[in-house]
Amino acid sequence: MNTTPFTLNGRTYNPPAKPIVVICMDGSADEYLDTTMAHGRMPTMQKMTRFGYRGMVRGALPSFTNVNNSSIVTGVSPAVHGICGNYLYDPQLKQEVMMNSASYLRSSTILAAAANAGRKVAVVTAKEKLRDILSHEMKGIAISAEKANQAKLDTHGIENVEAIVGAATPAIYSADASLFVLKAGVAFIKQGLADFLYLSFTDYMQHTYAQEAPESLDFYEAQDRLIGELLELGAVVGATADHGMNAKVKADGSPNVIFVEEILEQQFGDLGFRVICPITDPYVKHHGALGSYVVVHLDALDQLEAVKTWLMQQPGITEVYDRAMAAHLLEQPADRIGDLVVLGGRDVVLGRKASYHDLAALDGTLRSHGGRYEEMVPMVLSHPLTPAYRLKAGGDPRNFDIFDFTINGTIV
Numbered sequence: 001m002n003t004t005p006f007t008l009n010g011r012t013y014n015p016p017a018k019p020i021v022v023i024c025m026d027g028s029a030d031e032y033l034d035t036t037m038a039h040g041r042m043p044t045m046q047k048m049t050r051f052g053y054r055g056m057v058r059g060a061l062p063s064f065t066n067v068n069n070s071s072i073v074t075g076v077s078p079a080v081h082g083i084c085g086n087y088l089y090d091p092q093l094k095q096e097v098m099m100n101s102a103s104y105l106r107s108s109t110i111l112a113a114a115a116n117a118g119r120k121v122a123v124v125t126a127k128e129k130l131r132d133i134l135s136h137e138m139k140g141i142a143i144s145a146e147k148a149n150q151a152k153l154d155t156h157g158i159e160n161v162e163a164i165v166g167a168a169t170p171a172i173y174s175a176d177a178s179l180f181v182l183k184a185g186v187a188f189i190k191q192g193l194a195d196f197l198y199l200s201f202t203d204y205m206q207h208t209y210a211q212e213a214p215e216s217l218d219f220y221e222a223q224d225r226l227i228g229e230l231l232e233l234g235a236v237v238g239a240t241a242d243h244g245m246n247a248k249v250k251a252d253g254s255p256n257v258i259f260v261e262e263i264l265e266q267q268f269g270d271l272g273f274r275v276i277c278p279i280t281d282p283y284v285k286h287h288g289a290l291g292s293y294v295v296v297h298l299d300a301l302d303q304l305e306a307v308k309t310w311l312m313q314q315p316g317i318t319e320v321y322d323r324a325m326a327a328h329l330l331e332q333p334a335d336r337i338g339d340l341v342v343l344g345g346r347d348v349v350l351g352r353k354a355s356y357h358d359l360a361a362l363d364g365t366l367r368s369h370g371g372r373y374e375e376m377v378p379m380v381l382s383h384p385l386t387p388a389y390r391l392k393a394g395g396d397p398r399n400f401d402i403f404d405f406t407i408n409g410t411i412v
Contacts, residue, residue: 001195002118008110009076011404015119016412019195019235021185022402023227024072026065026126026178027203027369029244030056030378035211036220044228045380048237052410053381053390059243059399061330062293063374064279066099068242069130069200071400074107077331082106083133084336085278089297096276100129102136106333110403112138114196122157122194124184126177126202129281134198141194145180145202146172164191175219177202182226189233206245207367231382238406240399241377243369248290248349255359255366258316260294260342261352267310272299275352276338279370288357290349291370295338308340317350318372319343346373383410 001017036042037049048054060071060078062085070083078084082104089096111134115121121140125131128144135142141157148161149169162168165187170176178201188194209216230237250256261275279291298307304322311320319342326341327334344350349368351357359366377399385393389409397405 004117006113006117008113011075013407015407019189021197021230021235021237022406023239024200025239025241026201027206027245028241032211033378036217041221042224044224048380048382052383053385055379055393056376057379057397057399059375059377062278062370063243064370065242073109073111073134075400079331079333082333084332087278087280088336089276102132105133105136108137111198115139119196120194121196122188123198124181125200126181145170145177173204175205179222186229237382238402240379240402244374244377245367245369246346246373248347248366248368256348257351259351259353271303288359290351291368292344292349293370294342294350296340297338316345316348318345343371383412385409386411
């Protein structure tokens with residue numbers, strides 16, 4: 001197995017002669033692991049906690065999928081790699097666009113660097129929307145569970161995926177979408193197709209079920225079994241999450257939404273407001289395009305300070321920053337965010353106007369993410385940390401340090 005070092009974004013990685021597997025457990029707030037382990041249903045994770053390492057790390061903001069997966073595979077913040085949401089307003093094109101193309105990425109990836117250094121690299125993502133970004137400039141296998149049956153050798157680096165994995169292409173709104181990702185990882189290592197893997201789940205289950213729900217317990221138990229199979233194959237495994245998850249509801253269980261564009265127009269009139277919800281993606285059953293982070297564009301920039309001050313006074317809104325401060329404090333690419341960035345409370349989501357959001361499309365209650373309260377996520381490693389990395393873990397580790405910790409920080 002190739003152990004040639006490689007360098008990206010100022011960090012050198014020295015991979016051991018073992019399979020490397022980094023897992024993004026999409027939406028896995030720490031309480032999901034705690035609850036399932038308390039029921040005795042995650043023995044592999046308990047073993048990793050005891051003999052390896054388990055702690056908390058800080059993710060990138062906004063705490064959304066594209067942003068944090070991009071940070072994890074590049075090892076840097078959004079200010080560097082350029083992905084600041086699933087969705088944005090492009091002032092040059094003068095239109096709102098999905099940010100799911102690798103053309104928006106301003107950095108190469110650890111995966112591409114590992115492939116160039118001679119590792120057999122595989123990316124398996126549950127959601128097709130991520131595949132292009134994660135496989136940017138990469139030689140190797142890149143598939144999604146969502147469209148596994150459409151993978152072709154010339155475009156995905158593999159074909160006949162269902163036969164290789166031994167499972168059918170799953171429905172994206174299911175636990176199986178994430179479990180297929182793990183099954184593919186096991187199959188690829190077992191069959192010698194990959195020895196350096198990034199496995200990224202979907203958060204449908206966390207959007208739909210709280211941690212104590214029987215469906216959640218079953219899901220995490222199934223994950224645990226498959227992670228155990230990766231360890232049996234000799235893999236060094238590092239797992240983290242892109243974001244946590246919280247219920248965003250009022251006491252009566254109804255969605256707790258602040259429609260930011262609506263209240264701004266009611267208060268200030270027509271100042272050319274355009275509110276962008278960066279959580280927006282094709283998976284409407286997950287969150288109805290409602291998260292705890294939005295950006296505000298406005299034409300009347302002379303009113304910016306007044307708008308900012310008024311927003312900060314609104315119940316449920318916890319942070320408001322202008323472009324420069326958001327770029328500095330929230331590590332954002334200044335040219336791709338709005339004139340204001342607005343964050344909501346733990347139980348609050350922010351939207352545009354009621355007419356923009358189809359709450360009837362939600363598959364269950366409203367559970368979502370995007371803000372400060374979903375920023376802290378678990379990091380679990382299969383092997384113990386070196387003394388130097390134990391010190392680093394006691395500081396301010398980030399979820400996008402996971403490849404560094406897994407490759408450079410473990411005692412193998």
